[in-house]
Amino acid sequence: MSIDTATAAKVAKLARIKVEEDALPALAQEFNTILGFIEQLNEVDVEGVDPMTSVTPQRLKRRVDEVTDGSQQDKVLKNARDAREGFFVVPKVVE
Amino acid sequence: MLDQTFETPKPKVIAGAKHDWELVIGMEVHAQVASNAKLFSGASTQFGNEPNSNVAFVDAAMPGMLPVINEFCVEQAVRTGLGLKADINLWSAFDRKNYFYPDLPQGYQISQLYHPIVGEGEVIVDMGPGVARRVRIERIHMEQDAGKSIHDMDPNMSFVDLNRTGVCLMEIVSRPDIRGPEEAAAYIAKLRQIMRYLGTCDGNMQNGNLRADVNVSICLPGAYEKFMETGDFGHLGTRCEIKNMNSMRFIQQAIEVEARRQIQIVEAGGTVDQETRLYDPDKGETRSMRSKEEAHDYRYFPDPDLLPLEIEQDWVDNIAANLPELPDEKKARFVGDFGLSEYDASVLTAEVESADFFEAVAKDRDGKLAANWVINELFGRLKKDDHDITDSPVSPEQLGGIIELITKGDISGKIAKDLFEIVYTEGGNPAEIVEARGMKQVTDTVAIEAAVDQIIADNPAQVEKAKANPKLVGWFVGQVMKATGGKANPKAVNETVSAKLGI
Numbered sequence: 371m372s373i374d375t376a377t378a379a380k381v382a383k384l385a386r387i388k389v390e391e392d393a394l395p396a397l398a399q400e401f402n403t404i405l406g407f408i409e410q411l412n413e414v415d416v417e418g419v420d421p422m423t424s425v426t427p428q429r430l431k432r433r434v435d436e437v438t439d440g441s442q443q444d445k446v447l448k449n450a451r452d453a454r455e456g457f458f459v460v461p462k463v464v465e
Numbered sequence: 466m467l468d469q470t471f472e473t474p475k476p477k478v479i480a481g482a483k484h485d486w487e488l489v490i491g492m493e494v495h496a497q498v499a500s501n502a503k504l505f506s507g508a509s510t511q512f513g514n515e516p517n518s519n520v521a522f523v524d525a526a527m528p529g530m531l532p533v534i535n536e537f538c539v540e541q542a543v544r545t546g547l548g549l550k551a552d553i554n555l556w557s558a559f560d561r562k563n564y565f566y567p568d569l570p571q572g573y574q575i576s577q578l579y580h581p582i583v584g585e586g587e588v589i590v591d592m593g594p595g596v597a598r599r600v601r602i603e604r605i606h607m608e609q610d611a612g613k614s615i616h617d618m619d620p621n622m623s624f625v626d627l628n629r630t631g632v633c634l635m636e637i638v639s640r641p642d643i644r645g646p647e648e649a650a651a652y653i654a655k656l657r658q659i660m661r662y663l664g665t666c667d668g669n670m671q672n673g674n675l676r677a678d679v680n681v682s683i684c685l686p687g688a689y690e691k692f693m694e695t696g697d698f699g700h701l702g703t704r705c706e707i708k709n710m711n712s713m714r715f716i717q718q719a720i721e722v723e724a725r726r727q728i729q730i731v732e733a734g735g736t737v738d739q740e741t742r743l744y745d746p747d748k749g750e751t752r753s754m755r756s757k758e759e760a761h762d763y764r765y766f767p768d769p770d771l772l773p774l775e776i777e778q779d780w781v782d783n784i785a786a787n788l789p790e791l792p793d794e795k796k797a798r799f800v801g802d803f804g805l806s807e808y809d810a811s812v813l814t815a816e817v818e819s820a821d822f823f824e825a826v827a828k829d830r831d832g833k834l835a836a837n838w839v840i841n842e843l844f845g846r847l848k849k850d851d852h853d854i855t856d857s858p859v860s861p862e863q864l865g866g867i868i869e870l871i872t873k874g875d876i877s878g879k880i881a882k883d884l885f886e887i888v889y890t891e892g893g894n895p896a897e898i899v900e901a902r903g904m905k906q907v908t909d910t911v912a913i914e915a916a917v918d919q920i921i922a923d924n925p926a927q928v929e930k931a932k933a934n935p936k937l938v939g940w941f942v943g944q945v946m947k948a949t950g951g952k953a954n955p956k957a958v959n960e961t962v963s964a965k966l967g968i
Contacts, residue, residue, distance in 0.1 A: 380762075384563070386565050423772055430534060430771065431533055432533070432539075433533045433534065433535050434536065434537070435535050435536070435537030435538070436502060436507065437501050437502050437508065438507030439502075439507035439521035440509050440519045440520055440521055442518075442520070443516070443517045443520070446517050446520045452622070454624070456518070457618075457624035457625055457626055458567070458625040458627070459619070460567045462620075462622055462623050463566070463567055463623050464623070
C-alpha cells in the first residue's frame, strides 16, 4: 500500500490536524515507512494463532451500576475556553 | 410451544406516474439502557439534571482517564438479545468510531463494529389479528451515546451539555424486512413493548431514550422477492438513511415522503444518491445532511483501552432462566386461558402493567367479563382523566368485586356502571356500597310482581294497546325498571310483564 499526498491530506483533515501543502510529501513518505514496517510484519505466519489482547491473563474489569461520580460541573467546565449557564460554548455547528 | 402461524401483510404500494412502487425498509434503533450509571463511568444517567452535572472525567475525555464497563449494561444487552430470540456472543469487543463533533469530547465513540455482543434474532410484528411480519434482527451492539448540542441559545454559538455523553445505548439493527410506514411504526412499538417487558429500556421516545435511523429504498413489485431469494442487494434501489427520529408519527411521515422523493427522481430518469438525510416535520420533507457525508470515514479500530468482553454461558443461562413472560407468550396465554379475542388480548398485553392488572381482576373470575370491564370501562375512564393504569383509583380487587356482584346476579349491568363510577370517585368496597346504598338487583319475584301489578293497574289504556301490539311490553318493562330505581332484574321483569299481560 502506498500513500500519496492526496491521501495524506485527507487523513490530516479527518484528524483535524493542519498540515501545510509543502509538508504533505514528507508526511506521505513517513506514512509509507510506517506501513512498510507493518507490511513486513505480515510476513509472519499467524495461521491458527488467536490475537493476543493482554500479556497477562486478564478479564475485562467490570463496575457495578452505581452512581459514584459526577456533580462537578465547575471542574468539568474549568478548562473550557467559553462556558455559560453550565454549558460549554463553541462556535455554531448546525446540521 | 407458541403458535407462530400468521399471514404476511401486503407490502405498501405507492403509485408513481409510471409504475407502482414498493418500499423496502431497514432500521437501526437506538435504545438507551435503563441503568443508573453510564456505560464506562460512574456518572448518573438521570434525565433533566443541570447541564454538565452528570459528567465524570472519563465522559469529558480528560487525559489519562480510562473506561471501566458497567456490568449491568452488559446484562441488559444480553437480556434484550434473549428477548429477541437472538444468538448471544460470549466473546465480543469494543472499537473506536472516530469523528469530530463538539458533543463528542473523546473524538471517537466506543462501539462494537466487528464483534457485537448479540447476533441474529427476530421480532414478530403484529399487523392485525392473524397477520404479522417477521423482521429479522442482524445484530445488537453496545455503544456510547453522544452529548447534546443546543443551537438556539445564541446566534453565533452552540451550547454543549455532556450529561448524555457515555450513556449506554443498544443499537438494534434489522434486516431490510419492513415493507411500509405502518410496519415501521409497528416494529418500533413491538421492540419498545418487548424492552419494557424486559425492563432493559424505558422506551421513552420523547426524552430520546428510543430513537431510530431508517433506511428507505424503493423497488418495482417482484424485485424484493428476488432479493430475498438471492440476498443480492442489486435487486433493490439505492437506500437513503433518515437519521435520528424519535416519534412514531414522524417516522411514518418521513418514510412516505422519502419514498415519494425517490420515486420522482427515478421516474424522471435520475438516480438516487446513497446519503444521510434529515426529516423536517414542519416542511414535510427530507433534506441531505452533507456534513455527515464528508465525515463518513470513521477509521474504526479496536479500542486499546478495553480488553475483549468475555461472558460465561452459565451467566447467560441464568439471565435466560429469569426472563419474564414476553408479550407474544402472554397474549397467546390470554387467548387460550381466558378465551379472549386476539384483539382484546393485544390491548391488554400492550403494557405489562395493564396485563398484570387484568390478570389480578380475572383470577378465579370470568375472564371475558373481566377483559370487557378493564378495556371498556376502566381504560375509558382512565383515559378521560389522563391517568395511567399504574395510578388507577380503582384497584384490581375493587374491580374484581364489581365483577363478582354482576356474576352473582346481585347487580345489573347498568347498576354496575353506576357502582364503578362510585368506586372510581369515592373508593370503598363494592359489596358494602351495594348493601349500604340499596343498589342490589331485585330478583325477588314477589316484589317484581307487585311492581308490575301496580303499573298494569295504573295504565289500563296501555294494557289494551299492548294486547294489540306486543311490542309495547318494552314500555311496561321500562316503567317497572323506573319504579324500582333500575334495581329489578330486567329478565325477570320481562317475563313477569309478558305473563301478566298474557302475551
